Amino acid sequence: MPSLISSFKRSAPQLTFGSITLAAVTLTCLYLHAHFAATAFAYLLVVLLFSSMGSFIASSALCIIAIAALAYYFAPPAFTLRIDDARDLLVVIAFFIVSIVGTYLIGKLRQEREAARVAAAKLQRSAADLEDREKRWRAIFEHNPAMYFMLDEAGTVLNVNTFGATHLGYARAELIDHSVVGIFLEEDRAFVRKCIRTCLEDIGQSRTWDVQKVRKDGSVLWVRENAKAMLWADDRPIVLIACEDITERKQTELALQRSEAHLAQAQELSHTGSFSWNATTGEAFWSKETFRIFQLDPQTNPAPQLVVERTHPDDRASVKEIIDKAMRDLTDFEHEYRLLLPDGSVKHIHAQARATRTASGEIEFVGAATDITAARTAEQQLRRSEAYLAEAQHLTHTGSWSWDVHALDFVYRSAEVDRLFGFNPQEPVSIETVRSRIHPEDLPRLQEVQRQAIEHEKERFEYDFRVLLPNGGIRRIHSVAHVVVGSDGNVSELIGTHMDVTEQHAARERLENTLVALRQSEQRFRDYAETASDWLWETGPDHRVTHLSEHTSAAGILATGLMGLLRWDIACDIEEEPEKWRQHRTTLQAHLPFRDLVYRTVNRTGSPIYVRTSGKPFFDGNGNFMGYRGVSTDITATIRADQAEQELRKAQAELAHVTRVTTLGELTTSIAHEINQPLAAILNNADACLGWMARETPNLAAARSSVEWIIEDAIRASEVIRSVRALAKKGEIEMVPLDINEVVRDVIALVTRELVSHRVGLRTELAAALPRILGDRIQLQQVIINLVMNGIEAMDEVTDRPRELLIQSSKDDLGNVQLAVADCGVGIAEKDADHVLDPFFTTKSSGLGMGLSICRSIVEAHGGRLSLLKKNEPGATFQFVLPVHKEALQ
Template structure:
């Protein structure tokens, strides 16, 4: 309606202004008396001009008005609408035709132009809208919290959104143009190729799969990929993949699966099955272990009735009553019953459950059923064992008991204990009643046992006492007991046995009188045999020598006149080692045996000798101490050999220390260089720190960085000084588990400058993860430094080839760690190869010939071996083998 009104207004305006213009042209033509054709042409221009406004009807009306004006004013006869002249009529017809056709054509052109303008405007709006939509969709694509990847048919990444690239740890530019397979673990790449081929074979069909993706930092993500292949503008297929991160979900699923597996394993190990029972719906759930306990197929639908059917006939009534009761009361329950299985076997079951309320208000039981067959069998065996034990105690006259050391009363006493003491099993005993049955002479001993047990001063007791029975008879009892510590850490009970040894005691008294003399003689020869002798001796109760082997005096082993003297008067080291003799005399006074006492004495010639002696006390039949018997050995040669060996080791250690100090002197330039480097860096960083702090606005961050560098360089210099001090230190050997590669690295740090100054190229071939060896770090450093310095010196004269030093570490098949130092120097003459490790042998004009000898001593002291390895080509190779630390081997 609005367009119609608008067109009408435009047509009216066109006709009005056109009519006015025609009137003006008519007046002008009348005034100028123009020719008919010229006026017609003027009218035609006006009509065509106003036809541009747009209304064909108005243009047609103007054409009719113009024809009327031509016919009335300019066509003869004038002022009449009649046209008599055929030529004029022809002009009028032609005028009308041209005006109508021209107006129509102009209208068409105008409409097409307006349509084209509207189309162009619409196109511009569409283009702007398309760009806006593309911008919005690109923003959505780039920042959507999901990973989008576009690949071609070869698997090359054409595009990836920013979120996806960032989530994988990459920039977009790092992924575009790369193979998508690099984002998958090596073992999953074939699976990825198969998935891409499936998409390309079924273009337009969505595909979904779960896969692992590898981030740039090596972390693994689980993703769910939705992919679809489509044809691109050039009809080439591409695959668009949307990835959802399901790592946490996957971990949760794996944790749940692991938890379920652990629960199933725990149920299997504990023979416990779980169940759930919804009373309202009758729905029952059984775990896998419960089906196994009931020997039912897991596909079987469980039910309470099924439990009743599997129950032993004697227990079915009680099981049915329990089921009926819990269905009415909805209370938790626990009961035991037996199963009668198809194979005829019987199982004992303990079932317990707890009632819970579901979200819908229904009662549901959750519980467990445990196979307690083994427990029941153990209980039966225990009852049987108790019966057997009671019978065995009666036959062996041995009773067991437990005594409360604080309450001073029996906690438990077996039937045999009651028989031994003459107690009534139902009788309530008082402490006075118990003490009345014990012989008065033995009561203090029993009270002492109780006191020691209560105070925790002794854990095990073995003692004898006598029982006085009401009929006047007496029993001899042998008792063995030990203390029991409660869960609170305090001693609560004394548990033991009483054995009736009355008959044995009587038999022993009868035998002792007849065997006394024989026992004394037998004991003497047994003591001699037990101590095995170089010479035998015997002392009396006063510890003075009463007997010596006859051969000691004849051979001159000991000085004469020793009989009647105590050992401490014979020894010559009483003042040198007073503590040893105090302990020895205390042991003798306690009548305890002793072994391997070493002391110094003199022989018949007055020369010092060393004696090792052992002895044990002996007693008569009544237990009276009679003295000691024993054996002694002359160990003078062994002691002197040990002293000589210690002196030799001390000399070797001194020589090794001197060698290390000498080597440090040779390495002074290298050490100074290693220390000057961090010191120079410290000075430079300190100046930089002052510069940062001296600015108008101090740069604290840069200053802090400089201070941190100063600390690092100071630590580095300190580490060099530590290594030098360790090498120069003179101390005891410290055998510790070591990584031989770490020892090599310490050495390289000390000799690096020497390598540079002698133009030697160092090559290391250190086997990683070598097992530990047991050794002294400083001594092993000395060995490696000596071998390295020898190699450097051996290459001083080499000018026709590269001076190369190789350090190799490895492990052989004999459980040894090997370290080899190989140079490309002048080598070792074949005649010298067998002597180069000997002391004082050297091929150097200024050498002492002790370096390699000391190295060999150090390696052999570590249980290893230093040797020369024959090699092809110039140079020499030294290798030492060290055994693995025993903890590594075991």
């Protein structure tokens, strides 16, 4: 006990001053951001220095303190005793071994100095001390919780500690004098031999490797082996190996790798990439899928600026605002934006991130970016389909509806249903209102349909009835409906269509005597449409038909009636298109193939049909011409569809013309003012000219000036009249090179009076030297006038700020010409922003909702895009972008 107290007294100063020195080194290394290994080296110097004071216990305590400081402050993750990096763990192990060995060696050196002074006493105790030391080190070697092996040059086990043999399931005698490779997997034995040879080639150099060992029972464990070759007493080299069981760590690493692989696969399948972003340090991490979504090299250093650069120009401002707000407020964010990729394609991205706090107290955003292009494309197509459906219903006078058979109310009705019944789309319709519009004679029939639907006697209904319009007219409706059964098994709704068949009914009454034939013809046409297909044909050397496939009946052609005929005998348009048939005959005489010859003929009932045919000559084995083989197709439906499309385009042109004329009516006051000004100036200058001429000595110079002014004012009035006549003119689209700024100036001349009468100030920012576009001047004037008039009307209710309209022309990032019209009026409600360009959508009580829709059609016909821009200031900004065509650059 006294010696123990004495030992503690000797250790206390060493431990105290050593701890203070370690603390100073720790603070210095933290301040200098020293590397882990450099810090370990500094700690080692401190431990070895204070070990010279003589206490092995204090030196061991300092060693443990140093290891704890290394693990806690300098080994990732910081401020925890866990060490994740294997290299850092090796440094700690090496530090421990070196510090213990060094402490021991220094202590031993001190002991040897002590022994030199008391040599006689030590000689007497040397044998006993040596024996005790051997026992202690043998005990340490045997019972140390690590596997130790001693090998010779051939890899034979010279010695192994009890722990190592027991851990592998062997007795020490079973391993000693046997080759060490026997406890490794067959495929790893060559690797182990190579590692042993490497150690022997470099005596004294430590080597480390990970390998799997096999226990006696056949189970496998992972070990990390630290090996070192050294020379034995007789200069014979041996290899010392210390093995650490790392099976659990390896299993954890493999599980982590599998988890990362599964996560990467899931992200790829869901088109969702993950990211993290440290708002304090600016460090960012992107997953592989995130780089793929942004089409960036995974070696690129990710940063928020890359997101802004890849963002579509129209969305960059909002994306930058969200990023700035997130950095400023350090809060979660979620938004959608578009990417403009280098290949010109556009992606829609939904990004969502959550602000988290790291162990060091820093704010880090962790989130995901999902490619939702497919969903947005489908949504746009759905909206376009809805617009097409509404237009198709209007053109075909067919409305769709859904009727609640219990509540006796419309669940849904299209705009065309309101038009057919004469309802106000903005007002609810009661059952009494509906019944008041049904002809009294037809009302029982509709009530019977509802009764049968409720009792589920029928599933499909088709019936006719008459509608009494508010103006006294009668409209005949053909309706088709079917029942909808709810989850309770009862009928809940009727869904169907109403078609205006008033004209068809009148025609049916006028042609009642041909009704049977008409129905038969309709059935034949329906059969043709349902069974139409291509048919094969073959002609001989004289170009007469020798074979027709059975599919000719699908187009109503009787194959037996065409056998032996020439194609120009079958056709009915030879006299109308002689040049086409002359070229076709020339092709046949030259025995050349032909494609897509379209001609008109008649079917077996005498009805005209259109046929597209292609053929190829064929020859026998000697090269003799044998005729043609080919395929024909009935394209009657396509031709009629093209004709219908031409009629639709004609109707759209008529509507655009009517809109221009209506606009001119609204601008009558402005136009009259613009014409009256130069006319009044002409009268004043004419009076002045007469005055100068009436003098005794006529002032010819002043009179000449007056005449020149008269000419200028007459030209000015003529230009106004020319612009008005051009807008009112009805003609074909004339695509010519245009300067968009000149078109704007023409519009300003027509709307100046409207601006003055509504007390609206006009400001223009027209960029100079804009490239010319290819367009129709009149149609583009119509678009700009419509946007200007909408802006003027939007500012009628503004009283708290100046009314100002801005017309701005510029060039976008892609070199296209863009024009924006901005007002400071009431603006567009957020719920209406997505529909403001749709047909028949309006926020005006007296509007039709076609102005902006027509403007969008005109801009898109020019290859451009009309859009509503979002802004923080009051009012609304409409902008259209037009491409610069090569023709316009010449």
